[in-house]
Amino acid sequence: ETGVTQTPRHLVMGMTNKKSLKCEQHLGHNAMYWYKQSAKKPLELMFVYNFKEQTENNSVPSRFSPECPNSSHLFLHLHTLQPEDSALYLCASSQEGGTLPKETQYFGPGTRLLVL
Amino acid sequence: AQKVTQAQTEISVVEKEDVTLDCVYETRDTTYYLFWYKQPPSGELVFLIRRNSFDEQNEISGRYSWNFQKSTSSFNFTITASQVVDSAVYFCALSEAETSGSRLTFGEGTQLTVNP
Numbered sequence: 308e309t310g311v312t313q314t315p316r317h318l319v320m321g322m323t324n325k326k327s328l329k330c331e332q333h334l335g336h337n338a339m340y341w342y343k344q345s346a347k348k349p350l351e352l353m354f355v356y357n358f359k360e361q362t363e364n365n366s367v368p369s370r371f372s373p374e375c376p377n378s379s380h381l382f383l384h385l386h387t388l389q390p391e392d393s394a395l396y397l398c399a400s401s402q403e404g405g406t407l408p409k410e411t412q413y414f415g416p417g418t419r420l421l422v423l
Numbered sequence: 424a425q426k427v428t429q430a431q432t433e434i435s436v437v438e439k440e441d442v443t444l445d446c447v448y449e450t451r452d453t454t455y456y457l458f459w460y461k462q463p464p465s466g467e468l469v470f471l472i473r474r475n476s477f478d479e480q481n482e483i484s485g486r487y488s489w490n491f492q493k494s495t496s497s498f499n500f501t502i503t504a505s506q507v508v509d510s511a512v513y514f515c516a517l518s519e520a521e522t523s524g525s526r527l528t529f530g531e532g533t534q535l536t537v538n539p
Binding site for chain 1: 467
């Protein structure tokens with residue numbers, strides 16, 4: 308599956324910068340997710356959007372601000388980040404019907420973020 | 424609470440060897456879903472398989488096979504006749520049916536290196 312795209316693929320930013328990560332899914336799904344993958348740590352779920360509505364915020368600091376204008380696009384706005392926020396940020400999408408079975412999440416290639 | 428353990432942090436084999444990646448999970452739900460994903464150096468998580476808790480039939484797909492055993496809470500993944508292109512980080516993940524949305528809990532991953 309290559310139905311989930313992310314831009315940029317690499318990003319270097321200073322702690323005072325503001326930048327945005329973009330995710331687009333071409334699979335007709337209705338749910339989208341942001342994950343953070345740091346070195347030596349399991350993937351961490353950050354946000355979940357279902358039908359454009361945020362259904363989960365996994366205690367993410369406010370310097371990360373998600374936006375989901377429609378079911379195909381998801382943004383992650385970044386401001387005043389810290390060096391420990393350097394990680395691979397992965398976007399995923401799935402088709403959720405609200406009933407069993409749970410649908411498979413398909414992932415994008417990720418954005419490698421370095422905060423200096 | 425759900426938990427996934429991949430005890431093997433790194434595995435190194437020589438091409439054409441068979442290799443098994445272990446996955447042990449914990450859940451209180453009677454209905455749940457297990458997944459394996461592959462993450463090559465490019466970063467994208469590639470979906471490999473999804474297994475429902477009520478279907479204990481083992482599955483084979485080409486050189487890949489999966490052994491699901493509820494009695495030991497394990498969902499192991501075997502690659503037969505490994506190839507260099509199999510080198511990647513492999514993640515096992517769990518989703519509970521009772522949890523709203525598709526919350527995936529990932530293991531810490533196993534780095535597989537296949538040497539020529």
